[in-house]
Amino acid sequence: MLKTYLLIMTTACMLLSGCSSRNTPAPVTSLSTGKSSSSQKIHIENNRYRVQKGDTLFAIAFSANKDVRTIAQINGIKPPYVIYPGQVIHIDRPQNKNKRRKKYTVKRNKSSSNKQKNNKIAKKELDQPKQREYVQKHSSKNDNASKALFSNKVRWHWPAVGKVTKHFSSKENGYKGLQIANVEGAPVKAAADGIVVYAGNALRGYGNLIILKHNDDYLSAYAHNSKLQVTEQQKVKVGQKIAEMGSTDASKTALRFEIRFRGQAVNPVKYLPSK
Structure with a gap:
């Protein structure tokens, strides 16, 4: 009888220690799970949202009218964008109010300012061919980018009759x-x-x-x-x-x-x- 009691107690202790060994919370959804069942609606306040069970980062981004990649980058979340209950998601980058630009005033005499104006005019005349060349190269890059975008377009069909x-x-x-x-x-x-x-x-x-x-x-x-x-x-x-x-x-x-x-x-x- 005593041996049986000791065996039961030992097994119970092992189970309890195994349950308490998880250091990170369980993710909201596994990649193989079915549909989400969030108990609360997604409600974003002060550009922040606390993750509820059943949420996905795509749903949060959709609710905020944001690209999921932008929100993932702000919060340091990498694909496949696994999130956890209680995790705080920032919708926009926090603004640093401490940074202030200092304004400096420089006094210049008229003769030096006139010389600078003449130098700028001469420099513009010399740089015009280079500028044209740069614009031509840049426009060709834009053409290539638009072709790439066109090739990545989705072929759409109507989702319902009605x-x-x-x-x-x-x-x-x-x-x-x-x-x-x-x-x-x-x-x-x-x-x-x-x-x-x-x-x-x-x-x-x-x-x-x-x-x-x-x-x-x-x-x-x-x-x-x-x-x-x-x-x-x-x-x-x-x-x-x-x-x-x-x-x-x-x-x-x-x-x-x-x-x-x-x-x-x-x-x-x-x-x-x-x-």
Whole structure:
């Protein structure tokens, strides 16, 4: 009897010591987990946000209208952007108020200032050919950059069938997407190939939301769904069903579809094929 009691106590001590050996908190989401289930909505105050269970850095950046790479750089977070409950995320770089530029005044006599003006005019005349050469080289670099950007563009398709009942607005508080109305349960499809970087309901005003990453520049968002049929870190193909249309956090059954370019909402009509 005594041996059995000692054995039980030894086993219990080993289990307790094993549980207390973790030095770092568990991440919010594992790369292989399913959809997020955050208990609170994402609410950013004073350019800071404290991470809740179920959050992803992509969702926080989306809520702040920022490029996820910018926020990751500010906070020293490297890919694949794993974050932890309780971690404070800074949305903008803290400003250093102690730095003040000192102004110096230099007195110059008229003769020296006139000499300097003449020297500047002569220097400009000599530097003009070099300036033209620099502009030509720079314009060719810009042409190459625009070609590279064009080659990285995503081929977009309509994410759902239905009537467009709201259009994109460039106003500050305008609607930043397309509202496509249909019946409850209508299929919502991926507008392009990508990977699911968020699937949950922590963003205020979006209901059950899916965010897809298509490349380093483009994201797409699908809001107010009744059911989500993909999980985070899942790869999807264009036209693949990812959700069912609904009215979560909305007054009518419709899909809110957004395209983000480097964190900023852009007009989806400029990217989608004409009907």
